[in-house]
Amino acid sequence: MSKVTPATRTLTAAGVAFTVHAYDYDPDAESIGLQAAAALGEDPARVLKTLMALVDGKPVCVIVPSDQEVSMKKLAAAAVGKSAQMMKPPEAERVTGYKVGGISPFGQRKPVRTVIEQSALAHELVYLNGGQRGLQVRLKPADVRDVLKAVVADVLA
Numbered sequence: 001m002s003k004v005t006p007a008t009r010t011l012t013a014a015g016v017a018f019t020v021h022a023y024d025y026d027p028d029a030e031s032i033g034l035q036a037a038a039a040l041g042e043d044p045a046r047v048l049k050t051l052m053a054l055v056d057g058k059p060v061c062v063i064v065p066s067d068q069e070v071s072m073k074k075l076a077a078a079a080v081g082k083s084a085q086m087m088k089p090p091e092a093e094r095v096t097g098y099k100v101g102g103i104s105p106f107g108q109r110k111p112v113r114t115v116i117e118q119s120a121l122a123h124e125l126v127y128l129n130g131g132q133r134g135l136q137v138r139l140k141p142a143d144v145r146d147v148l149k150a151v152v153a154d155v156l157a
């Protein structure tokens with residue numbers, strides 16, 4: 001497994017301090033985020049999942065703790081839209097350039113508006129997908145917000 005991905009290159013170019021953590025990815029896991037948290041021995045609230053959604057038909061990346069669900073109504077409001085829905089996996093792969101299970105908010109094919117759940121900023125360090133299945137990066141949540149120019153909002157169901 002390569003530990004250099006478009007995500008890690010983006011973080012390096014931005015001058016962000018991060019560490020890379022590999023784990024055994026289980027393609028049959030009911031929840032990829034929860035499986036990653038368990039494999040890393042981390043609190044699921046600190047292991048964030050990257051989801052791709054459509055708000056008024058436009059791609060939006062949403063980052064939430066792996067043990068939580070997104071409120072589509074709150075996401076639409078945070079992204080200044082009327083309606084939101086989850087993006088279908090093939091479309092998410094096409095938009096991001098990553099495979100589902102390995103979608104990182106960093107280094108996507110084209111930058112998209114990003115919303116990060118406000119509770120994620122309460123942690124000293126968080127984990128996010130590093131751009132491939134079984135690879136996580138650990139960094140400060142403020143760095144996630146700043147690099148992605150993310151909107152911080154309550155988007156939990």
